Amino acid sequence: NAGVTQTPKFQVLKTGQSMTLQCAQDMNHNSMYWYRQDPGMGLRLIYYSASEGTTDKGEVPNGYNVSRLNKREFSLRLESAAPSQTSVYFCASRTTSGGVRELFFGEGSRLTVL
Amino acid sequence: EDKVVQSPLSLVVHEGDTVTLNCSYEVTNFRSLLWYKQEKKAPTFLFMLTSSGIEKKSGRLSSILDKKELFSILNITATQTGDSAVYLCAEYNNNDMRFGAGTRLTVKP
Numbered sequence: 001n002a003g004v005t006q007t008p009k010f011q012v013l014k015t016g017q018s019m020t021l022q023c024a025q026d027m028n029h030n031s032m033y034w035y036r037q038d039p040g041m042g043l044r045l046i047y048y049s050a051s052e053g054t055t056d057k058g059e060v061p062n063g064y065n066v067s068r069l070n071k072r073e074f075s076l077r078l079e080s081a082a083p084s085q086t087s088v089y090f091c092a093s094r095t096t097s098g099g100v101r102e103l104f105f106g107e108g109s110r111l112t113v114l
Numbered sequence: 115e116d117k118v119v120q121s122p123l124s125l126v127v128h129e130g131d132t133v134t135l136n137c138s139y140e141v142t143n144f145r146s147l148l149w150y151k152q153e154k155k156a157p158t159f160l161f162m163l164t165s166s167g168i169e170k171k172s173g174r175l176s177s178i179l180d181k182k183e184l185f186s187i188l189n190i191t192a193t194q195t196g197d198s199a200v201y202l203c204a205e206y207n208n209n210d211m212r213f214g215a216g217t218r219l220t221v222k223p
Contacts, residue, residue, distance in 0.1 A: 045210055048210050108155055
């Protein structure tokens with residue numbers, strides 16, 4: 001009963017390095033999301049994918065790219081990491097059938113950029 | 115841009131107290147308001163509210179939505195130390211889900 005799985009859980013990068021956060025869900029959900037969480041700022045939406053094959057920008061997309069690889073997987077890429085991207089990143093998914101449904105979250109990925 | 119504002123940002127109470135957490139929103143194409151509890155890791159779902167005036171309850175927690183005044187409240191009665199967490203509200207419009215900054219509740223024994 002995995003739900004939403006994110007990897008890696010922890011990562012330390014140097015400024016300018018690149019990396020990809022992976023997310024996979026096994027609940028057959030259509031929509032997937034990437035959020036970042038900083039102290040005192042709640043969860044801010046980076047990108048989302050309403051369905052397979054589509055992606056859209058959220059509140060804070062600058063410095064990130066995403067790929068909806070298939071229905072299960074939604075990855076987040078930092079092409080040139082900056083200290084301002086130090087944060088905890090959460091992937092989430094939800095079904096779109098039967099009206100509005102809640103988000104299910106992964107356990108988070110803590111990223112530190114030095 | 116749509117905004118979700120929560121108050122207070124932090125709250126310290128003693129066990130047995132009752133607390134009210136507030137969430138106001140300014141959205142277009144509003145569909146639902148959701149509440150989550152976040153302890154150490156990922157947020158966990160509490161309630162989803164779509165219609166005004168209908169109270170949702172789960173044990174000591176309850177929540178209600180006012181779509182005319184654009185706010186929701188989350189009540190916790192007889193608080194326990196296990197209620198200590200960050201409580202997040204989020205609004206869902208036609209596409210995405212936007213969160214407020216959260217209220218950090220600390221319940222002291």
